Amino acid sequence: MKERYIPEEIETKWQASWELSKIYKVTEDFNKKKYYLLEMFPYPSGKIHIGHVRNYTIGDVVARYKHMRGFNVLHPMGWDAFGMPAENAAIANRTHPARWTYSNIDAMRNQLKKMGFSYDWDREITTCRPEYYRWEQWLFLKMYENGMAYRKESYVNWCEPCQTVLANEQVEAGLCWRCSNPVRQKKLSQWFFKITDFAEDLLIHCDLLPGWPEKVVAMQKNWIGKSAGAEIRFRIENSTEDIVVFTTRQDTIFGATFMCLAPEHPLVQKLSKGTSFESAVNVFVERILMQDRSGKEMESYEKEGVFTGSWCINPMTGRRMPIYTANFALMGYGTGAVMSVPAHDQRDFDFARKYNLDIVVVVKPEGSDLDSFSMTEAYPGEGIMVNSGAFNGLRNTEALESIADYLEANNLGKRTVSFRLRDWGISRQRYWGTPIPMIHCDSCGVVPVPESDLPIILPEDADLQEGGQSPLPMLEYFKKTKCPKCGNSSARRETDTMDTFVESSWYFQRYCSPDYYEGMFDPAADNYWMPVDQYIGGVEHAILHLLYSRYFTRVLNVFRLVSYKEPFTHLLTQGMVCKETVLCPEHGFLFPEEATEGKDRKCKLCGNLIEIGRVEKMSKSKKNVVDPSTLLTKYGADTTRLFCLFASPPERSLEWSEQGVEGSFRFLNRIWRLAHAWMPYIKYVSTFDGEIDDLEPDLRGVYKKIHQTIFKVTTDIEDRFHFNTAISAVMELVNMLHGFQIEDWSIQKTSLFRQAIETVILLLSPVTPHISEEIWFELGNETSIYEASWPKHSESALIKDTLLVVVQINGKLRSKFIVTPDTEDEAIKEKALSDERIQKFISGKTVKKVVVVQKKLVNIVL
RNA sequence: GCCUGGGUGGCGGAAUAGGUAGACGCAAGGGACUUAAAAUCCCUCGGUCCUUAGUGGCUGUACGAGUUCGAUUCUCGUCCCAGGCACCA
Numbered sequence: 035m036k037e038r039y040i041p042e043e044i045e046t047k048w049q050a051s052w053e054l055s056k057i058y059k060v061t062e063d064f065n066k067k068k069y070y071l072l073e074m075f076p077y078p079s080g081k082i083h084i085g086h087v088r089n090y091t092i093g094d095v096v097a098r099y100k101h102m103r104g105f106n107v108l109h110p111m112g113w114d115a116f117g118m119p120a121e122n123a124a125i126a127n128r129t130h131p132a133r134w135t136y137s138n139i140d141a142m143r144n145q146l147k148k149m150g151f152s153y154d155w156d157r158e159i160t161t162c163r164p165e166y167y168r169w170e171q172w173l174f175l176k177m178y179e180n181g182m183a184y185r186k187e188s189y190v191n192w193c194e195p196c197q198t199v200l201a202n203e204q205v206e207a208g209l210c211w212r213c214s215n216p217v218r219q220k221k222l223s224q225w226f227f228k229i230t231d232f233a234e235d236l237l238i239h240c241d242l243l244p245g246w247p248e249k250v251v252a253m254q255k256n257w258i259g260k261s262a263g264a265e266i267r268f269r270i271e272n273s274t275e276d277i278v279v280f281t282t283r284q285d286t287i288f289g290a291t292f293m294c295l296a297p298e299h300p301l302v303q304k305l306s307k308g309t310s311f312e313s314a315v316n317v318f319v320e321r322i323l324m325q326d327r328s329g330k331e332m333e334s335y336e337k338e339g340v341f342t343g344s345w346c347i348n349p350m351t352g353r354r355m356p357i358y359t360a361n362f363a364l365m366g367y368g369t370g371a372v373m374s375v376p377a378h379d380q381r382d383f384d385f386a387r388k389y390n391l392d393i394v395v396v397v398k399p400e401g402s403d404l405d406s407f408s409m410t411e412a413y414p415g416e417g418i419m420v421n422s423g424a425f426n427g428l429r430n431t432e433a434l435e436s437i438a439d440y441l442e443a444n445n446l447g448k449r450t451v452s453f454r455l456r457d458w459g460i461s462r463q464r465y466w467g468t469p470i471p472m473i474h475c476d477s478c479g480v481v482p483v484p485e486s487d488l489p490i491i492l493p494e495d496a497d498l499q500e501g502g503q504s505p506l507p508m509l510e511y512f513k514k515t516k517c518p519k520c521g522n523s524s525a526r527r528e529t530d531t532m533d534t535f536v537e538s539s540w541y542f543q544r545y546c547s548p549d550y551y552e553g554m555f556d557p558a559a560d561n562y563w564m565p566v567d568q569y570i571g572g573v574e575h576a577i578l579h580l581l582y583s584r585y586f587t588r589v590l591n592v593f594r595l596v597s598y599k600e601p602f603t604h605l606l607t608q609g610m611v612c613k614e615t616v617l618c619p620e621h622g623f624l625f626p627e628e629a630t631e632g633k634d635r636k637c638k639l640c641g642n643l644i645e646i647g648r649v650e651k652m653s654k655s656k657k658n659v660v661d662p663s664t665l666l667t668k669y670g671a672d673t674t675r676l677f678c679l680f681a682s683p684p685e686r687s688l689e690w691s692e693q694g695v696e697g698s699f700r701f702l703n704r705i706w707r708l709a710h711a712w713m714p715y716i717k718y719v720s721t722f723d724g725e726i727d728d729l730e731p732d733l734r735g736v737y738k739k740i741h742q743t744i745f746k747v748t749t750d751i752e753d754r755f756h757f758n759t760a761i762s763a764v765m766e767l768v769n770m771l772h773g774f775q776i777e778d779w780s781i782q783k784t785s786l787f788r789q790a791i792e793t794v795i796l797l798l799s800p801v802t803p804h805i806s807e808e809i810w811f812e813l814g815n816e817t818s819i820y821e822a823s824w825p826k827h828s829e830s831a832l833i834k835d836t837l838l839v840v841v842q843i844n845g846k847l848r849s850k851f852i853v854t855p856d857t858e859d860e861a862i863k864e865k866a867l868s869d870e871r872i873q874k875f876i877s878g879k880t881v882k883k884v885v886v887v888q889k890k891l892v893n894i895v896l
Numbered sequence: 897g898c899c900u901g902g903g904u905g906g907c908g909g910a911a912u913a914g915g916u917a918g919a920c921g922c923a924a925g926g927g928a929c930u931u932a933a934a935a936u937c938c939c940u941c942g943g944u945c946c947u948u949a950g951u952g953g954c955u956g957u958a959c960g961a962g963u964u965c966g967a968u969u970c971u972c973g974u975c976c977c978a979g980g981c982a983c984c985a
Contacts, residue, residue: 249900249979256899256981263985281985294985335983362983372985380897381983454984573979680921681908687978689908693922701921707936759910762920769920772937840916845966847916849951871951885965891915895965 041670074571112159168489192220245604259454266447280368467531475517741831
């Protein structure tokens, strides 16, 4: 028998061979059907983690499978290389973000290569390279020219001691993550992409993405958040100005008793100016704007506000309504003004009770009463209109329409829709990102960099400061420039960089022609490869990354750079990788082996009972991380890949189990032994290529099992990516083969068994390419198994020559028997009724009814 | 609060145009081989009951109803878990 299965040997051997022969290199072949398989590219943090391994293994199986099915498969890999961690690491390790990033990329590329993924490495992309981001700058200019990129004042999280802008993730409970001082909101002029122009289009097309998980589609729809309602004008007393509100509840307008404006609303200053309320208003507005209004704390803020000193008139009732500015009114939604109906909105209700404002009920629940004095909470539900003049007695759902009609007819307002989606703020006061190609000139204002000056290269010799603020504004030679319009040499370059989500919004197009230097991508290549047929990645990107990518594709479509609107036809979001965590009340999180086994687990250090022992997402602080590189040395890539797929279906979370990995390793050993035990017999015969009837009867079962397995594995992969059940089907086949001795060989038997072994390794080759390749070559093949065709099942082998019929009495299983497929239902019924075991149950009783399900089941009802 | 998913043995998970619940694997127990161990191979494995140990009875897919000859699967209600959104007027 051949020596032991030593994964390290065969894996390094084949990886080197594949790399040398560039077997995974792909070119546009217009005669072949293309398949673009993409996995979300990683941030080069330094090490591949197990989540990457899972993600890329799933993708690799599909890529290899599709290739074997005859598709021309594009399967690229690259690096989402800009971002904050590089800056932090650079400060902590006294290095440079570029150096840190590039060396991480080298390390991670090596790790990926050890996993045996079928990437075309000639198409590798690194987003922090000028060859890449210059086209992003180019697109920015084009968007600016067309009004899709604009500048406006906006609030950012600002830490005064650190003199820096903080990302939302860097604000912890309202405090700076670095110095723990309070974070305040600071107004800065920033760049935005006008994604809201596409809100409707992005929403409509959500329903045209049948290849996406419903969950993700629902999340996208929610995020875009369309509401239908009306805009209504309220006249301000003693003023020529109006307040326009947006509401979805115009049916409740008769109950509107006061008005709330967002603190940033321009009318707030105007109305209070010069009145006795001015200072109180200013103090309030100043205080609210200091608060972090983006974090989770917001929900706990009590409703509060101050009177502006002005009144407006309810257009339906003529009632005078006091105008407040309130913390719960948001400038970013609707018009920034709310008509408050305390009886039917909880926030308005709380506010009214606090400031002793009138509450008027205008919708009553059907069949019961509602009283504004005794009610303890708002009634937001449906009901019958009251206190609403001509609309009394209508259902409020009808009034919604008739009041909208009335408002439109009398020119008081109009139907409209509102989205919760906001424009995409892309300015980052950060160093490690794509420079925004704009220039500020004292005489000309904001001037775009001429296209011929691109790329604006991010200087790589900047020193990062403790505290984290960007060094770009301090770099005179970068900042100081000539105005392209007037030539004034005191112009200043924009020193903000772009959000890293911009890079990841078009990288999939760049993969089609990564070295193209005349534009973002070669139109011919893009036309051939795009859209992505299958995209695979974590759910954590279900909203932002995917939405931004869909948006970018629309922008490119408007510019006629691409012909399609949706970049990803099918999407698979894989689940997290989890592992058991163990928490000791005294020692904190433990490695699982530091606790005893069994039910009442104890800490081995102190003997205390374990507080929590449950399965959670892997994280360093919880000491439940698995490092892929130790798995590779211990078991090899094939076992690691096999376990990732076998342990659970891809969209669910995967629970890591060391014993499960052992089990996968055992299975590969089993195949290895089986193949080598038979190798001397099967090596020199050709694969059986006859039909089932050509075989001796006792071999037909094996033939059938082979073809059933092909069918099962193919449909499991093709229809639903259920690799776990596909693998278990192969296990069943292997288990069956194990029962056979090959010594008493005949030509027919050995050629059939060669087919069996070939089938096993062909079906497994997308999952475990190295061991499959090794056995494939030992069988005498001279080209890679990757180039082999996916096996085809024989239809005739799937036809059953006997059928099992189960017999139930009142739905309970009582007996079963075997019939030939040509047996009539009537005969099956007779056989069931005369069955010995059935007779025991039915003798002496009346059979009320007999249900026969075609050649499958008989149910006798007593 | 709203929107998604999900709840099946000791564990990961199979099985849904309604038709044998628990495939495959892990763990556990027993046995074979061995001087011994590892490795390997074979058997048992949801619970429970039996003076007949069986191709046995009952029970069992979060809980409670319903539809049906028949429900893990469909409908309604309840509970629990995970994820997402959240002062969106």
